[in-house]
Amino acid sequence: METVQVLIIGAGPAGATLAFHLGKLSIRSIVISRHHGTANTPRAHIFNQRAMEVLRDGGLEARVAKVASDASDMQHTSWSNTLAGEEHGRMWSWGNKPSEKHRYEMATEVRFGHEFIYLDDQGDSVVATIRRREDVKEYQVRCDYLIGVDGARSPVIEAFVGKTINSAFNVHIEADLTKCLINRPGSLNWILNNDAPEWSAVGNFRMVRPWTEFVVSMHPAKKDGEVFEPSEAQIKGRLHQMIGNTDVPIKFYRHSGLTHGASKSAIEQLERKDEAGMKARKCLQDAFEATEAELQALGIQMNQIYMGLLATWVAEGDSPPQFDNLNTLKEVAVSSFPGLHLPHVWVAASGQSPRVSTLDLCGHGKFTALTERGGECWLQAAKQLSDRDGNPEIAVHSIGFHCDFMGCYSDWERVRGVEDEGVVLVGPDHFVAWRYKGASDDAVTLLLTALRKVLALD
CATH class of the missing domain: 3.30.9 (D-Amino Acid Oxidase; Chain A, domain 2)
Structure with a gap:
């Protein structure tokens, strides 16, 4: 029986992207698809903003942009009697509404023609039975994690919840x-x-x-x-x-x-x-x-939140933001509280430099510590921990006056949620893992504790 760390069922956008990023982290995976190749007809009508950020982190933004349709060609959703006939009405779509403008090959193996049949959850691992469609031979793969991203009429979902009725013409x-x-x-x-x-x-x-x-x-x-x-x-x-x-x-x-x-x-x-x-x-x-x-639902695309999970740790005395008056379906929840996505703001490297997003300072398979002038203790702590065997690498950037980066438009000061001497620890997935309000004489211990908490090592 084959053994692999991650078995991915489905080679569509979700499965292929997941395998791509796992490969960048040197995590071996196998992707299987019952089809003989990639889709031969168009699929979803848009690619949402958060998904685009994931591809951007993988260095694929320019290649995607080359084959994308311009936003101006997607600005409406319309209803009409016929395309050439009477129009019943139209609505602005996908962020094009004028009043909304202000808001806004890796180590994996892909097996096409291999079909997932069923799974056996054995507690500490999962055994999946796969059928090779060319000769109808079946084989088994044992994996630590089985991920089902096989779209509509998913056999993986059926294996868990039974048959669903979903069809389209x-x-x-x-x-x-x-x-x-x-x-x-x-x-x-x-x-x-x-x-x-x-x-x-x-x-x-x-x-x-x-x-x-x-x-x-x-x-x-x-x-x-x-x-x-x-x-x-x-x-x-x-x-x-x-x-x-x-x-x-x-x-x-x-x-x-x-x-x-x-x-x-x-x-x-x-x-x-x-x-x-x-x-x-x-x-x-x-x-x-x-x-x-639905058509202006930026919030539902962007507001994934980890709350009370092992991937985050909330420092004593830190309080979550209040979003009671926020339409979280349409509007983006902006905060550096642990569990939320790192806010995008513009920063620029010291000197005459083009502006970049805070999102571009983070990710790429690493933890990132963001601090400001006065946060030298966190810079030193991150360097010490990165040099120790067994610890993940921590990239460090300072944002502020006479720092690595200048915060354009003072937006970073408004969203960082900590003092000048504090730190925001961002996970490889761009979600805030932990933050600490100010400086500390025990910065190394605090940062190490935070890492161990979010990595479920304690």
């Missing part, structure tokens, strides 16, 4: 829809068409490349108790209906999956001229506005 196409979308650029374009067959009255054109490549989601209903799967010809015909122009040439790649349909009765209500129609239209407008919490 997507069509990947190329079609020049510039005339339909150039005046309302957006990544999500919903179609609400009362004249369409019930199985396709509601759909969504998700932009892959502006404005010539799309993934179109349609919603087949159950027909007489059976799932209705339209033919390719029906799908092409319906795509032309959704666009509102039958002359647009469509290059049809493929479609896959099924999902439940949506009744068009609610759409019919919108066309009525009586009081019921007025109420339906008001309800529709309210529904558009209610999507803002």
Whole structure:
């Protein structure tokens, strides 16, 4: 039986990124995927900000930027009868709302064509049974950690919680829809068409490349108790209906999956001229506005918090921040309290230097101690501990007047949460692990204790 430290099920963005960073830390992993290679059709419509920070820490930002769509091409989510027809409404999306502008190959082995079958949790380890799809032979891998990042219809989730019902109907196409979308650029374009067959009255054109490549989601209903799967010809015909122009040439790649349909009765209500129609239209407008919490949901992307876990240690007398008046779905919780993500602020190296983010001072597989003028005891403590065998390396940066870095706009002083002589210890994952308000004659012991606490060595 093979043995590995980490077995990762799924070679999508999450699995591949995890393996990449584990490899940078010299942690051996095996990634398996039931498919024969990477995805051959587009997947998620956005890559959120926190996930982008993870890739940035791995040095991949420039490569991702080369293949990304410009933010201006994703600024709206719209709803219309057809792409070329009547527009029902639109909302600002993904941080493009003007009033919101101010907020803002490694040591791993990838085995494509290998399918996870089941697992046996043995307490101190996990044994996974894997099937090689080419010859249907099965083998086992023992691992310290098994991580399931195999997306929808996850066999790993089913192994823990039983079978789930999740399905989708997507069509990947190329079609020049510039005339339909150039005046309302957006990544999500919903179609609400009362004249369409019930199985396709509601759909969504998700932009892959502006404005010539799309993934179109349609919603087949159950027909007489059976799932209705339209033919390719029906799908092409319906795509032309959704666009509102039958002359647009469509290059049809493929479609896959099924999902439940949506009744068009609610759409019919919108066309009525009586009081019921007025109420339906008001309800529709309210529904558009209610999507803002989703379309401007920076907070839900950014506000991962470790509280009361081994990865953090709160010094005696340190108090957590209060976020009672913060909309944590939309707004980012900014604090250097242990368990929260290190706040981004701009700093610049002493002298004439370009500004950089505090996030760029940290990570890269190391702990980082951030202090200011007067925090020399922490600089010395970090150096002493880094030189000792068995201790992790601690990078150190001072931010302030006549320090390694100048805090641009005085933002660091506002968010650091400690005095000039204090220290903020940041983990390799950019989360604050510990902080101490001021200087100490026993800085080495305090810093060592903090490290041992957050690494679960005590």
